[in-house]
Amino acid sequence: xxxxxxxxVALLAGGVPGRAAVAATDCxxxxxxxxxxxxxxxxxxxxxxxxxxxxxxxxxVKALVASGAVPTTCKGAVTRCAAKSVCxxxxxxxxxxxxxxxxxxxxxxxxxxxxxxxxxxxxxLDCGAACKIKHDADLCTxxxxxxxxxxxCCASCTPTP
Numbered sequence: 001x002x003x004x005x006x007x008x009v010a011l012l013a014g015g016v017p018g019r020a021a022v023a024a025t026d027c028x029x030x031x032x033x034x035x036x037x038x039x040x041x042x043x044x045x046x047x048x049x050x051x052x053x054x055x056x057x058x059x060x061v062k063a064l065v066a067s068g069a070v071p072t073t074c075k076g077a078v079t080r081c082a083a084k085s086v087c088x089x090x091x092x093x094x095x096x097x098x099x100x101x102x103x104x105x106x107x108x109x110x111x112x113x114x115x116x117x118x119x120x121x122x123x124x125l126d127c128g129a130a131c132k133i134k135h136d137a138d139l140c141t142x143x144x145x146x147x148x149x150x151x152x153c154c155a156s157c158t159p160t161p
């Protein structure tokens with residue numbers, strides 16, 4: 001049987017052996033722990049283009065995996081975070097697009113989310129949002145989004161005291 005055939009059989013049988021560990025690993029703590037080291041060597045603000053920025057991050061992550069600072073299973077997740085950024089993309093913005101509506105009764109300042117009335121909200125962004133990269137702020141607002149303050153669609157890391 002060819003390797004392609006084995007892959008199809010493995011997928012039909014419930015997945016590829018060894019992949020479960022990758023899906024179960026939470027890579028956010030590792031990404032946040034090395035974020036400063038990556039930023040020191042790969043500047044988002046001065047990146048000549050997006051491809052060079054992502055390449056720089058990939059090389060840094062490879063070195064961090066070799067040093068043991070990033071688990072091997074998190075290499076892709078940490079690198080993908082750089083790909084989900086506007087670094088090296090002049091004029092691009094991150095855009096927070098609401099995924100649900102906040103229903104606020106007349107005269108009230110807060111309401112509840114349409115899909116989950118148990119959640120209190122002040123804006124639709126409080127009910128959930130999807131982050132997308134847009135060519136400019138106008139394209140973001142045209143789809144009902146709010147221009148993000150971060151250069152990446154990855155979750156922000158809380159600095160450790």
